[in-house]
Amino acid sequence: MGKAMFKLVIGLVVGGGLWFTAKAMGFPPVYQWAFFSYAAVGTVVFLLLDIPSMKPQSGWGAALSVLLFFGLLCVGYGAGASLLPQFDPEDEKGKNAKVLGSAKSGNPLDPWKADEVIQRTKELDEKVKELEARIKALGSGSAPVAQPGGAAPVTASVPAPGGASGGDLLKVGEEQWQLQECYNCHKLRGDGGKKRGPELDNIGTYLTIEEIKQKIFDPKSFMAEGFEKEWEKGRMPDKFKDVMSDSEMIALATWLHSFAGKNPSVITPKPIKKK
């Protein structure tokens, strides 16, 4: 009996050690208990070693004992496993539908990222307003305008392309390209599905930023030459004006425009004005 006690204590110490080590290493509680239970099972095996051996059996009796032993194991495992959470195909189907659903609605974003984008969009809105104010100030040749809200007066200089503000505009444009999944239908810089739409690298050689924006706003406004069927069927979605702000469309158009001539070998079909 003393020997059994000793083994039990060793088992508890080892099990506790594993439990705490797992905890210290940041394992979730389930794993802590799993490690502890391994030690417990080991202890039971060591305790069983001390049980006096059975009388040797032979013949039908022996065969029956073996069958009974395996029968008990089967029932034990089966019952144990049935207590654990079960795989439910309906559950998986539901998850898939959710993922597909959000991809279809064009919004594969998780809520955190969406917040981030909204924040960036707001910042961009401010930037565009500031730019517009600068351009106005330039056009009228008037003195620098003071910003509403008490911001420092803006000097009457248009930022160089690639400058701080211009760079941000382009960044937001690129974000919109990803966000609105234009790449699903359009190839750009050799990337993206050219599934249904033309390659857009050189769109800026035909259209101004304002015109590209118009095409995004109203896909019926221009038609890519050679894509008559697609244009008639309205393959390019007519939804961007509903899901994008004006400044986002401008940012995207500016970004697209900036590729003009960088890759002269790419053939972007000529847009034909329709409206």
Ligand code: HEC
């Ligand atoms: C579901 C597919 C699809 C998506 C998504 C899509 N487009 Fe298109 N787009 C087309 C097709 C097809 C055409 C050619 C027919 C036409 O001009 O409408 C086209 C044409 C264009 C053209 C004119 C190209 C030319 O050479 O005249 C521009 C610019 C354009 N798309 C920009 C965009 C932008 C920017 C986005 C993302 C906001 C976008 N498209 C999303 C299918 C798509």
